[in-house]
Amino acid sequence: MSLRRVFVARLAGIAVFDPLGDQVGRVRDVVVSFSATRRKPRVLGLVVEVPGRRRVFVPITRVTSIDAGQVITTGLVNMRRFEQRPTESLVLAELLDRAVTVRQPAEEPFEATVEDLAIEQDRPREWSVTKVFVRRGHVSGSLSLRRLTGRRGETLIVDVLETAGLATRHQGQSAARLLEAYDDLKAADLAEVIHELAPGRRVEVASALDDEKLADVIEELPADDQIEILTHLETERAADVLEFMQPDDAADLLSELPEATQEHYLQHMEPDEAAPLRRLMAYDDNTAGGLMTPEAIILGPDATIAEALAWARREELSPALASLVCVCRPPLETPTGRYLGTVHIQRLLREPPHSALGSILDKELEPLQPTDSLGTVTRMLANYNLTGAPVVDEDGHLLGVVTVDDVLDHILPEDWREERHEVTHD
Incomplete structure (x- = not known):
């Protein structure tokens, strides 16, 4: 049987259908696992967004056809919310933009950044990661997405067995390719993706957004995530993001912080942007003053x-x-x-x-x-x-x-x- 090769980034957002042709949802990620006893990472299944913005897990054993245009399943989809296990990795959310070392026969090893992964069917309903699309050099995760789009470096496709470090989490990993794959998501949906990431990766992905988009996403996140992201930003950038947020949402977020930290951020904001927040924060959260927005x-x-x-x-x-x-x-x-x-x-x-x-x-x-x-x-x-x-x-x-x-x-x-x-x- 000829192998079918599909690059994962091209699967992002494509439709998933049951055998009768009814749409089940859309692909949001591919779940893989690394094992010391298996040479190539094994594909466990797909993360699929179904109506109601639920993200569910579809095992690869229930996928009968997969390509860059559509995915066909057996129609048996468990609607339980997807929860990632410690032994699992998400290709789009975690492995794209990861730093690896490439070692090819008769070539000097070189450092590279993962741009995409290719999965292939080994046998009926069994898939593995086989190829890695890489770009020479590393891209820092501290850069914004707009600056990353001009990145340089030779690209090539290498065998997954010729890479080292794919399963290793690194600090400062970029999030450019992840955000490109999720470019179709609204702020509320992207917030769901970011919320479900590991804490370190959550900050990396959020930091790669431009200020206005990050403000929209933060407004949709739980308070703990908001605080985590804001406090990991440089002070000047945090102040800029607060200025882009709706005043009532920004005031609510600042109210969750110690008074000294609140004042620290307010001092770095433009005075005319900080003034409405100060007025809102003077009221109790559960009053009309605490609930209102001045931007009517x-x-x-x-x-x-x-x-x-x-x-x-x-x-x-x-x-x-x-x-x-x-x-x-x-x-x-x-x-x-x-x-x-x-x-x-x-x-x-x-x-x-x-x-x-x-x-x-x-x-x-x-x-x-x-x-x-x-x-x-x-x-x-x-x-x-x-x-x-x-x-x-x-x-x-x-x-x-x-x-x-x-x-x-x-x-x-x-x-x-x-x-x-x-x-x-x-």
Whole structure:
């Protein structure tokens, strides 16, 4: 039987089907094991992302066909969440960008970086790692992905038996190839991948992201992971990442740190970026002040509906924030001038584009006070079917907006991020 060779990086994100042609999910990684009694690393199975963003394990014995276009399984997929064992290695997450030594016959040994691994079928439903695609030289993991894309060095395919160090974890391993393989993932999904990595590898992968993407990913991680990553960054970079984060998320993260550390990071931020965080951190976490974000849509009463809709279309706004326009007297940065009222997105869509916001204000919605409890905020959103509500101080100046997603973050169990892939088994 002729051997089939497939490079693992090309499998990332491809569809997995059952025998009837129904899609089961998408490949997210390949699980292999190293053994002293086996010359070539053995393929144990695939990590497959199924609907609901669960990552499950599909043994290679249940894979009937695998190539760079699709994977066919027997259809028998255990939906239990994948949990990596100590004896297992993930090709994309751990082995790509690993430093190895290449020793070929009649050639001087040289140092190289793993760009990809090829797996081949030994016999029906048995696969092994056979080839390694390497680049001469090592790439430091401290560089950002954008700088890594210009890396140099000869590339070649060598036999896996001609490499040394593939099974050895090194400090400072790059994460460029891993992030390229997961380029299609949204921030929340990439956060899941990073969360499941070993602590050292987690920091390496997170550090390879650019500041804006890292900020988006950190917002989706559990608090322990957030602290681990932030505190391993250089101070200046940590401050830059905090500036890219949503102010309420950044304030929540800083609140988890000792006061001296909080102040250390705030001092390295731009003053106008640090000021909103200081205001948010002055409130208890479970109050409207602690829940709100100052980055709402805030316009004056003379602004037109067309202008408001243009603001609502901004990609960086969450759906909850985009659904509510707060109308205030200048200044229009929090804390604003006198708060006048709100306009909801549906009202904007029903009125002529040239109309002024001041003519269609909802003045009946009583704004929240920053000291209002989480329970008060929750009841208000539920009673009036709102996705967001304004927060004003005692003098009627707008301080920010509380959105339903921020409330959910606080009323769900603390470990909901870790459990969101869990399923119940009989």
